[in-house]
Amino acid sequence: MENLLYWIVLAAVAVNALTGVLDAGRKHMDLVGVVMVGTATALGGGTVRDLLLQRPVFWLNEQVYLLVAVATTLVVFVAVRGLRLPPRLFLIPDAIGLALFTIVGTQIALQWHAPWLAASLLGVITGVVGGVVRDVLCNEVPLVFVRGELYATAAWVGAMVLIGLQSLGVSPVAAAWAGMATVLIIRLAAMAFRITLPTYSSRE
Amino acid sequence: MENLLYWIVLAAVAVNALTGVLDAGRKHMDLVGVVMVGTATALGGGTVRDLLLQRPVFWLNEQVYLLVAVATTLVVFVAVRGLRLPPRLFLIPDAIGLALFTIVGTQIALQWHAPWLAASLLGVITGVVGGVVRDVLCNEVPLVFVRGELYATAAWVGAMVLIGLQSLGVSPVAAAWAGMATVLIIRLAAMAFRITLPTYSSRE
Amino acid sequence: MENLLYWIVLAAVAVNALTGVLDAGRKHMDLVGVVMVGTATALGGGTVRDLLLQRPVFWLNEQVYLLVAVATTLVVFVAVRGLRLPPRLFLIPDAIGLALFTIVGTQIALQWHAPWLAASLLGVITGVVGGVVRDVLCNEVPLVFVRGELYATAAWVGAMVLIGLQSLGVSPVAAAWAGMATVLIIRLAAMAFRITLPTYSSRE
Numbered sequence: 330m331e332n333l334l335y336w337i338v339l340a341a342v343a344v345n346a347l348t349g350v351l352d353a354g355r356k357h358m359d360l361v362g363v364v365m366v367g368t369a370t371a372l373g374g375g376t377v378r379d380l381l382l383q384r385p386v387f388w389l390n391e392q393v394y395l396l397v398a399v400a401t402t403l404v405v406f407v408a409v410r411g412l413r414l415p416p417r418l419f420l421i422p423d424a425i426g427l428a429l430f431t432i433v434g435t436q437i438a439l440q441w442h443a444p445w446l447a448a449s450l451l452g453v454i455t456g457v458v459g460g461v462v463r464d465v466l467c468n469e470v471p472l473v474f475v476r477g478e479l480y481a482t483a484a485w486v487g488a489m490v491l492i493g494l495q496s497l498g499v500s501p502v503a504a505a506w507a508g509m510a511t512v513l514i515i516r517l518a519a520m521a522f523r524i525t526l527p528t529y530s531s532r533e
Numbered sequence: 534m535e536n537l538l539y540w541i542v543l544a545a546v547a548v549n550a551l552t553g554v555l556d557a558g559r560k561h562m563d564l565v566g567v568v569m570v571g572t573a574t575a576l577g578g579g580t581v582r583d584l585l586l587q588r589p590v591f592w593l594n595e596q597v598y599l600l601v602a603v604a605t606t607l608v609v610f611v612a613v614r615g616l617r618l619p620p621r622l623f624l625i626p627d628a629i630g631l632a633l634f635t636i637v638g639t640q641i642a643l644q645w646h647a648p649w650l651a652a653s654l655l656g657v658i659t660g661v662v663g664g665v666v667r668d669v670l671c672n673e674v675p676l677v678f679v680r681g682e683l684y685a686t687a688a689w690v691g692a693m694v695l696i697g698l699q700s701l702g703v704s705p706v707a708a709a710w711a712g713m714a715t716v717l718i719i720r721l722a723a724m725a726f727r728i729t730l731p732t733y734s735s736r737e
Numbered sequence: 738m739e740n741l742l743y744w745i746v747l748a749a750v751a752v753n754a755l756t757g758v759l760d761a762g763r764k765h766m767d768l769v770g771v772v773m774v775g776t777a778t779a780l781g782g783g784t785v786r787d788l789l790l791q792r793p794v795f796w797l798n799e800q801v802y803l804l805v806a807v808a809t810t811l812v813v814f815v816a817v818r819g820l821r822l823p824p825r826l827f828l829i830p831d832a833i834g835l836a837l838f839t840i841v842g843t844q845i846a847l848q849w850h851a852p853w854l855a856a857s858l859l860g861v862i863t864g865v866v867g868g869v870v871r872d873v874l875c876n877e878v879p880l881v882f883v884r885g886e887l888y889a890t891a892a893w894v895g896a897m898v899l900i901g902l903q904s905l906g907v908s909p910v911a912a913a914w915a916g917m918a919t920v921l922i923i924r925l926a927a928m929a930f931r932i933t934l935p936t937y938s939s940r941e
Contacts, residue, residue, distance in 0.1 A: 353882070359934040361889040362882025368858075376789070381580070381590050386789050392852040399854075444596040446603075450572075461670070466869070468878045470672045474557070474566025481565040526563040585784070585794050648800040650807075654776075665874070674876045678761070678770025685769040730767040 338433055339397050341426035346371035346401035348423060349463045350409070356467050360406060366466050367402030368395070373462035374455040378434050381451065382441045420520060424483075428512035431456035431484040432505050435491050445492050452488035456512075457481050475528075479519035482526065487512030542637055543601050545630035550575035550605040552627060553667045554613070560671050564610060570670050571606030572599070577666035578659040582638050585655065586645045624724060628687075632716035635660035635688040636709050639695050649696050656692035660716075661685050679732075683723035686730065691716030746841055747805050749834035754779035754809035756831060757871045758817070764875050768814060774874050775810030776803070781870035782863040786842050789859065790849045828928060832891075836920035839864035839892040840913050843899050853900050860896035864920075865889050883936075887927035890934060895920030
């Protein structure tokens with residue numbers, strides 16, 4: 330499990346870096362800007378989780394995450410520049426990345442004895458804060474807060490499934506797979522059927 | 534005192550969450566966006582203080598703060614949506630929240646042996662950073678930096694009153710009340726008489 | 738060396754605070770906004786570095802950095818307000834500040850046993866994140882990501898020179914001077930000859 334997770338997390342880091350590069354491109358950033366925004370998108374969620382839990386920041390302990398994030402941004406910068414890629418192409422890898430980051434983040438929070446609601450929030454933070462950092466650095470309202478196709482919602486429900494199953498005595502491995510499947514199914518279904526949450530508009 | 538502070542801080546968390554919801558509403562965020570911005574507004578100041586002091590993040594130790602923040606955003610989302618509430622309604626609860634957060638933050642910083650100027654800044658950070666996070670997430674210039682009705686100023690003077698009285702041997706409880714009163718009086722007077730700070734405009 | 742670095746870092750803190758004040762002025766912030774943005778610009782990079790390394794935040798241990806940052810913003814606010822200062826005036830002090838912050842940040846990261854790539858990134862973070870925080874607080878796309886006159890690039894190459902020389906057995910003091918000279922030469926040459934990095938524009 331540990332070993333499988335390791336490779337899956339590396340893949341999720343690469344996918345997240347890619348979404349950062351695409352967004353930075355829209356703001357006409359240069360190579361350094363693209364690398365920094367892509368890397369911050371890829372590592373931002375896990376970094377905030379580790380800072381809040383006061384555990385060592387994951388990419389300082391194992392440099393491979395940083396290498397994968399930077400290498401992905403460079404490859405995307407060189408290879409994709411000039412290509413006309415539809416953003417929809419990345420929605421499914423992005424959903425897989427969301428599922429992975431959220432479940433790994435929730436399990437780490439549980440291992441560090443965070444209480445259940447905080448653990449589920451730390452899972453959601455691991456899953457979505459990279460994108461929030463990306464949008465703040467690109468001077469935009471974070472997409473995850475406005476586009477309601479059950480992005481953070483899917484993450485949170487999946488985290489709660491993981492926490493619920495583990496508290497019922499299900500093994501962490503099985504609970505993790507169930508949690509990831511939950512995130513993926515909800516997110517893909519929401520995209521397919523355009524399910525959105527109600528929005529709030531305060532009148533003034 | 535500990536016990537009273539506890540309830541007062543919970544009330545301040547709720548008030549701060551509410552201002553986050555109102556701001557998120559102006560950006561047409563959906564339910565998840567509103568919950569996340571409201572929660573970040575409510576817990577952001579104390580979280581940054583705890584990270585800087587490297588003490589355990591307060592809402593990870595005691596889950597009640599997180600529960601109150603999330604519950605407030607949900608109640609406001611359901612109850613207030615569609616109502617036409619004047620923002621001025623919240624100025625007085627907000628001033629109370631500012632006073633509480635600032636004084637509690639300053640006392641925690643002093644307990645963790647921060648030097649005086651840093652302790653006063655950590656108090657101000659506890660009081661105002663929630664609103665700064667809210668405005669950054671809503672893609673706006675932070676209100677506290679531009680609207681000059683002595684918001685952060687009131688917080689800083691109150692923190693200095695607390696620090697000064699404690700260094701003169703006044704009991705922490707009495708110094709805390711004096712500090713809170715100072716913040717409240719300055720803030721309310723500034724709103725009543727429209728007292729503002731000078732602004733700076735660099736010409737180019 | 739320690740003693741010299743101390744004074745140089747104080748000077749760099751002041752220069753960084755100054756750039757924050759000038760930017761805040763463009764957004765018509767009041768005195769408190771200017772002080773907070775200036776201070777965040779001056780101390781932001783080192784603060785993020787210290788949080789990521791989980792070492793005590795430098796301005797909480799030694800209050801002098803905070804005093805210098807706040808005093809600089811006040812002096813600039815009072816003295817420069819109304820003066821018509823060309824921003825180009827600050828490009829050379831700013832380049833010196835970039836060199837100092839980057840090299841000091843990289844050395845601290847190496848002392849805390851960060852691996853080489855992470856150490857170079859922490860150096861760059863120390864050098865440029867203050868400006869990123871400034872631009873985010875002023876609701877702008879961070880300049881360092883879009884204006885390509887080798888700003889972060891110069892910092893990164895200088896950090897790598899320092900790391901390379903130290904791993905070859907060169908003394909930390911000599912390696913630091915070489916690293917700083919590298920940052921300065923690249924940055925000044927890039928400004929003089931308008932050397933920029935390629936930019937990325939994703940088509941949609």
